Amino acid sequence: QSALTQPASVSGSPGQSITISCSGTSGDVGSYNRVSWYQQHPGKAPKLMIYEGNRRPSEVSNRFSGSKSGNTASLTISGLQAEDEADYYCCSFVGSTTLVIGGGTKLTVL
Amino acid sequence: QLQLQESGPGLVKPSETLSLTCSVSSGSISSSTSYWRWIRQPPGKGLEWIGSIYYNGDTYYNPSLKSRVTISVDTSKNQFSLKLTSVAAADTAIYYCARGNQLLGGSFDIWGQGTMVTVSS
Numbered sequence: 001q002s003a004l005t006q007p008a009s010v011s012g013s014p015g016q017s018i019t020i021s022c023s024g025t026s027g028d029v030g031s032y033n034r035v036s037w038y039q040q041h042p043g044k045a046p047k048l049m050i051y052e053g054n055r056r057p058s059e060v061s062n063r064f065s066g067s068k069s070g071n072t073a074s075l076t077i078s079g080l081q082a083e084d085e086a087d088y089y090c091c092s093f094v095g096s097t098t099l100v101i102g103g104g105t106k107l108t109v110l
Numbered sequence: 111q112l113q114l115q116e117s118g119p120g121l122v123k124p125s126e127t128l129s130l131t132c133s134v135s136s137g138s139i140s141s142s143t144s145y146w147r148w149i150r151q152p153p154g155k156g157l158e159w160i161g162s163i164y165y166n167g168d169t170y171y172n173p174s175l176k177s178r179v180t181i182s183v184d185t186s187k188n189q190f191s192l193k194l195t196s197v198a199a200a201d202t203a204i205y206y207c208a209r210g211n212q213l214l215g216g217s218f219d220i221w222g223q224g225t226m227v228t229v230s231s
Contacts, residue, residue: 045222052215091159098170101159
């Protein structure tokens, strides 16, 4: 299985919105509504931001949202804040028990 | 709040076996809604799923590592473990254990702090 494809980097200014894409295939992202997104600050463990494509854990800000179209999932962050600067990873199931993770995207808040 | 803590040697020699344990506290490893997983991250690189185990012992592995990986569970100790054989420098990474929560679509909702393992002679 190949890693999901994410842009290496994205950037935006405070207050703006950005979108990070996660491209897969009909065997992973396209087949299951079980894409999750993770935020990782330097030296820290990843943190769950979105699950089941568009659901947010209660502790995550509503500035974070997820969506999917075909074989591509997306994470949108609105009202960018300095604290959003981090690496972001998408993850999808392949079948019911195997997982594949994207290569990661570095978000820079200008 | 359930917590996870990785433990094991920080240095492993090439061709030897890497062994790590993840201790689960403030919760039961026998939860029917939880899968227990290992993920690794080479320095400066992305995350890689290694494998998962259910409390009944059912295991699922990344096909690229399957021939070298064994994940086991000890419900009496509330722990699960990772063994990776024939290690090489490419296996140098931060190794995380995490919970896959079926109530959250199988996503990784709780992570350990991670433990750095270096493969070097």
